[in-house]
Amino acid sequence: MFGENLITTTQNLSGRESMTKNSAGKPQETELFDQLPSPASEPWISARDLPELNSAICQCMKCSLGESRTKFVFGVGNPDASLLIIGEAPGADEDRQGEPFVGRAGQLLNKILEAIQFRREDVFICNILKCRPPNNRAPVAEEVEQCIPYLRKQISLVRPKVILCLGLVAAGHLLGSRESLSRLRGKVHSYENTPVMVTYHPAALLRNPNWKRPAWEDVQAVRKLHDELVAQSSAKE
Numbered sequence: 001m002f003g004e005n006l007i008t009t010t011q012n013l014s015g016r017e018s019m020t021k022n023s024a025g026k027p028q029e030t031e032l033f034d035q036l037p038s039p040a041s042e043p044w045i046s047a048r049d050l051p052e053l054n055s056a057i058c059q060c061m062k063c064s065l066g067e068s069r070t071k072f073v074f075g076v077g078n079p080d081a082s083l084l085i086i087g088e089a090p091g092a093d094e095d096r097q098g099e100p101f102v103g104r105a106g107q108l109l110n111k112i113l114e115a116i117q118f119r120r121e122d123v124f125i126c127n128i129l130k131c132r133p134p135n136n137r138a139p140v141a142e143e144v145e146q147c148i149p150y151l152r153k154q155i156s157l158v159r160p161k162v163i164l165c166l167g168l169v170a171a172g173h174l175l176g177s178r179e180s181l182s183r184l185r186g187k188v189h190s191y192e193n194t195p196v197m198v199t200y201h202p203a204a205l206l207r208n209p210n211w212k213r214p215a216w217e218d219v220q221a222v223r224k225l226h227d228e229l230v231a232q233s234s235a236k237e
């Protein structure tokens with residue numbers, strides 16, 4: 001019979017809709033939902049600046065990487081940076097030191113930045129994941145799903161003029177794209193109205209020096225776009 005499994009909607013005293021019990025006495029919809037964490041209730045969502053966000057999420061255990069990490073790697077750099085750089089995830093050196101891009105790949109990133117007249121402290125550098133995957137394996141979907149909201153919040157606090165994604169993992173997850181790196185490079189994409197450009201991850205450049213020439217072209221294009229956008233906003237002020 002229809003009536004036996006019917007769930008009816010009522011208003012409780014606080015005005016919220018809730019489901020009454022069905023005749024079979026099974027758990028009701030709101031009882032189940034009440035057990036799930038509501039993202040809107042998580043304190044980090046209302047963080048007003050990067051230090052506040054960092055302290056709200058640095059103990060995160062939302063995925064299994066929280067148990068295996070040595071240090072949580074929030075990100076580093078200028079909180080008002082006009083260029084925000086996104087990599088994949090911390091490696092062994094980053095996990096030890098709690099800072100992104102500090103190993104060999106990090107040294108190469110510093111040189112790349114210097115070559116286009118940025119100091120490391122001028123930009124903001126972070127990763128898709130804040131904790132190191134074991135043996136530097138690629139992030140899995142569940143880890144990215146749990147962690148990427150933190151990156152989105154960082155971007156909304158820094159409000160960069162341009163975002164540079166290093167490697168396919170960063171670009172693919174930020175842009176929600178399944179295109180290859182070669183198809184993503186050389187174009188200006190958009191993340192919530194912020195221009196995004198893509199180039200090789202410095203670790204890939206260490207493995208394959210033939211990619212240094214195209215990477216150099218990419219970062220020169222980033223510098224040019226950055227300068228144009230900064231000049232446009234100065235003209236408006």
Ligand code: SF4
Pocket residue numbers: 060061062063064065066067129130131143146147
């Ligand atoms: S990787 Fe991200 S979601 Fe997973 S424990 Fe670390 S901070 Fe939390």
